[in-house]
Amino acid sequence: MKPLRKPLTWFALAIGTLAAVQGCIPVIVGGTGMAVAMASDRRSSGAYVEDESIEWKASRWISEKLGDRVHVNTTAFNRKLLLTGEAFNEESRAEAERIARTVDNVKEVVNELRVAPTSSLSARSNDSYISSKVKARFVDQKDFRIQHVKVTTEAGTVHLLGLVTEKEGNAATEVARTTSGVQKVIRVFEYISEEEARRIDKAVTTSDTTTQETTSR
Numbered sequence: 001m002k003p004l005r006k007p008l009t010w011f012a013l014a015i016g017t018l019a020a021v022q023g024c025i026p027v028i029v030g031g032t033g034m035a036v037a038m039a040s041d042r043r044s045s046g047a048y049v050e051d052e053s054i055e056w057k058a059s060r061w062i063s064e065k066l067g068d069r070v071h072v073n074t075t076a077f078n079r080k081l082l083l084t085g086e087a088f089n090e091e092s093r094a095e096a097e098r099i100a101r102t103v104d105n106v107k108e109v110v111n112e113l114r115v116a117p118t119s120s121l122s123a124r125s126n127d128s129y130i131s132s133k134v135k136a137r138f139v140d141q142k143d144f145r146i147q148h149v150k151v152t153t154e155a156g157t158v159h160l161l162g163l164v165t166e167k168e169g170n171a172a173t174e175v176a177r178t179t180s181g182v183q184k185v186i187r188v189f190e191y192i193s194e195e196e197a198r199r200i201d202k203a204v205t206t207s208d209t210t211t212q213e214t215t216s217r
Helices: 008-021 033-039 045-069 090-101 121-139 166-177 194-216
Strands: 070-077 080-087 108-115 149-154 157-164 184-187
Touching: 045 070, 045 080, 045 090, 070 090, 070 149, 070 157, 080 090, 080 149, 080 157, 090 108, 121 149, 121 157, 121 166, 149 166, 157 166, 166 184
Parallel strands: 080 108, 157 184
Antiparallel strands: 070 080, 149 157
8 A cells, every 4th residue: 555645735625626526525625734644644645535435425425315314424534434423223334334335435444333312512522532541641652643533423422534554553452442441342343464553654654754844836
């Protein structure tokens, strides 16, 4: 796996092109913020943009076809799509997964939808709070980089995604597991070797330096 790293101009062009091709996907670009996030990510820049598209399309298609029979959250990382939330019954749960699998560029769907009543706004707010606490604790440790792990919480269950080594995944899991309010941790990681992680991180560092030189001119 060889990550594609390009200057900021490539990022802007890719996002603009994707929006036009995919039906004007509402991508919000916060100046160089998104470009910096892409450059520091282990995913290729193409996968990063595709993940944004996958999340948006999966959420829209499921909502259009199933309506209030499901409340679904879509989280994608390196083309692996996680579904969380609630479904009215097993049939709706299975249908949501089937729809998700038809989204372009999805290589795997992890269906963690629960057959349960739709969660309340207070429950969702609490889940967001738990995610923020986990992310805050990630900052204080040195066993992995916070930008390499994506966090989403549903009904007190924390789901962790990312392109990580086994050691990094275990460290992130331990931090999440010991965070107050967390009831369970589900790992949706894609594991890579230590050697592969070093190779990708070296490429990212080189890209960051190139980007900084480009933007300073």
